Amino acid sequence: MSGENACFELVLAYCEAILSGEIKASQKLKWAVKRFLNDLEEIRTNPNSPYYFDEREVEDFFYWAQEFEHVEGVLAGQKVDLVPFQLFIAANIFGFKKKSNNARKFRKVYIQLARKNAKSQFLAIMASYITFLGDEKQRAYIAGWQKEQSDEVYTAVRDGIMSSELLHGRWKESYGQIKIAKNSSVIVPLSRETRKTGDGKNPSVGIVDEYHAHKTSEIYDVLESGMVARKEPLMVVITTAGFDLASPCFVEYQYVSRILDPDDDVENDDYFIVICELDEGDDIKDESNWIKANPIVATYPEGLESLRSGLKVALDVPEKMRGxxxxxxxxxxxxxxDGYMSAKKWRECKIDAFDITGRDVYIGIDLSKKIDLTSAGFIFPYENGYHVQQHSFMPEESLAARKNSDKVPYDLWIKEGWLETTPGAVVDYTFVEKWILDFVEKYNLKPIMLCYDPYEATQFVQSMQNNYGYTIVEIRQGFPTLSEPTKEFREEVYKQRITHLGDKVLSWAVGNAIEDIDANENIKLSKKKSIERIDPIAAVLNAFVQARFVSVVSSSNNVGFISMR
Structure with missing residues (x-):
């Protein structure tokens, strides 16, 4: 490559090839390309734009990458020569700058690529470029959920700079981190076990690797909160897709997808995004589609052969298809x-409002252990199906410990009204009883039945029956009782005959639920297999055992006792 603007011209040629269809690309990569070109046009035509584009910086990054060697794969031992896709990313991150202080425009980066598309290598080049060439002391933290994930990128950085003759003698490794002699900058691997290392230590670069594997956003939050004093901080998320739609990564994916979408009103000029994925409706067997998710792997024979092999295994062994x-x-x-239900199907049942005033209601109870989550589920049959709500309870004294162990925002859910604490160290069932009675009175509800899991529920249900006249129904927790209602409830969700208000606690529980299946294909939810808590959906299903018979069951409130077996 020669010529002062060669890299910039290469990036423009790549953009043209994407938009013309010469290079097949995902819709979101096309949006990213259009965004880049629109930003360039704004700079060119608007003298009042607060930004400028530094072509020389893009050249510098390209030549910096050539100081590194490939350490594995078919190119092992050869100098790194950034491909146009990588140069496009670099041009966005490093090319756009603020006129006011020459700092980078983008403070956040989200890159989602399929595996083996040189993610770790690119991060290594980027982290070393900033730390070695920065005028001030830089602190780059590489954060995976597990130490092994952090170490993978850190090792790529170390191996890369070890291969560079230019950098020989300009850095050293000690105590598990890289220290740069020129400016005392450091590159440090960080995991959740050591996350406090980055807290308050003024990170300038935070790299969150494989964010889809992070159970919470705690590492991301620690790094981001420590950057407030930096002139040009850079938070980078780089990940493949995942299958936990309750994860912080999926939430971020949804947000950044909206930023890219030109028809969406969400904007964020500080955030650069690249998402390479198959589009909805794409045939995974069509090899021409693979480049959409694999802008590097799908461009050389060995990469394509690896994808072919992976697809064959996935088609032969269905359990491998998810991966x-x-x-x-x-x-x-x-x-x-073994998941019980599609989270997407559940989300599609969300509505904004439902008037429950004066309605018949079936109440389900899952009292669980007194130190854990206790839940009450409510099913309101109506002409088009069933409206579902829940309310859960947790001992006040165990809130902090449960928030820490379960890694979910119980405190936020309390503020939003989906959950509340009961006084003391165990769930006070009299508190639960009073809450239900107050709820029924507030909305003038007509309780048809109170359906309960018999575990530790004797005193509670006897009080509701003897003192308040509730019809109580014992719901045995075996396959004979639960299989048909559990299957039918899912079918009703898929038919969109179930509605809910987007209750985050209930949605979390639905996503946690794992099936237990017997030899006759009967199912029920398994609290042993479900690692996270499922009490709210268990309570709802207890109510649904009886609510599904609404067309044949009398709505009379006569006191009675029914034992379902």
């Missing part, structure tokens, strides 16, 4: 192994 779709085709897949 192929997420890791190789970069598609977010709601396909939890």
């Amino acid at each position: 192929f779709l997420t890791k190789n085709m970069n598609i977010w897949v709601d396909m939890k192994i």
Whole structure:
């Protein structure tokens, strides 16, 4: 490559090839290309634009990358020569700058690629470029959920700079981190086990690797909160797709997808995004589509052969398909192994409002252990199906410990009204009883039945029956009682005959639920297999055992006792 603007011209040629269809690309990559070109046009035509584009910086990054060698694969031992796709990313991150202080325009980056598309190598080049060439002391933290993930990128950085003759003697490794002699900058691997290392230590670069594997956003939040004093901080998320649609990564994916979408009103000029994925409706067997998720792997024979092999295994062994779709085709897949229900189907049942005043209601109870989550489910039959709500309870004294152990925002859910604490160290069932009675009175509800899991519920249900006249129904927790209602409830969701208000606690529980299946294909939810809590959906299903018979069951409130077996 020669010529002062050669890299910039290469990027423009790449953009033209994407938009013309010469290079097949995902819709979101096309949007990213259009965004880049629109930003350039704005700079060119508007003298009042707060930004400018530094072509020389893009050249510098390209030549910096050539100081590195490939350390594995078919190109091992050869100098790194950035491909146009990588140069496009670099041009966005490093090319756009602020006129006011020459700092980078973009403070956040989200890159979603299929595996083996040189993600770690690119991060290594980027982290070393900033730390070695920065005028001030830079702190780059590489953060995976597990230490092994952090170490993978860190190792790529170390191996890369070890291969560079130019950098020989200009850095050293000690105590598991790289230290640069020129400016005392550091590159440090960080995981959730050591996340406090980055807290308050003024990181300038935060690299969150494989964000889809992060159970919470705590590492991301720690890094971002420590950057407030930096002139040009850079938070980078780089990941493949995943299958946990309740994860912070999927939430971020939805947000950045809206930023890219030109028809969406969401804007964020500080955020650069590249998402390479198969589009909805694409045939995974059509090899021409693979480049959409694999802008590097799908351009050379060995890469294509690897994808062919992966697809064959996935087609032969269905259990492998989820991994192929997420890791190789970069598609977010709601396909939890033995998962009870599609989270997408559940979300599609959300409505904004439902007037429950004066309605018949079936109440389900899952009292669980007194130190855990206790839930009450409510099903309101109506002409088009069933409206579902829940309310859960947790001991006040265990809130902090449960928030820490379960890694979910119980405190936020309390503020939003889906959950509340009961006084003391265990759930006070009299508190639950009073809440239900107050709820029924507030909305003038007509309780048809109170359906309960018999575990630890004797005193509670006897009080509701003897003191308040509720018809109580024991719901045995075995396959004979639960299989048909559990299947039918899912079918009603898929038919969109179930509605809910987007209750985050209930949606979380639905996503957690794992099936237990017997030899006759009967199913029920398994609290043993479901690692996370499922009490809210269990309570709803207890109510549904009886609510599904609404067309044949009398709505009389006569006191009675029914034992379902």
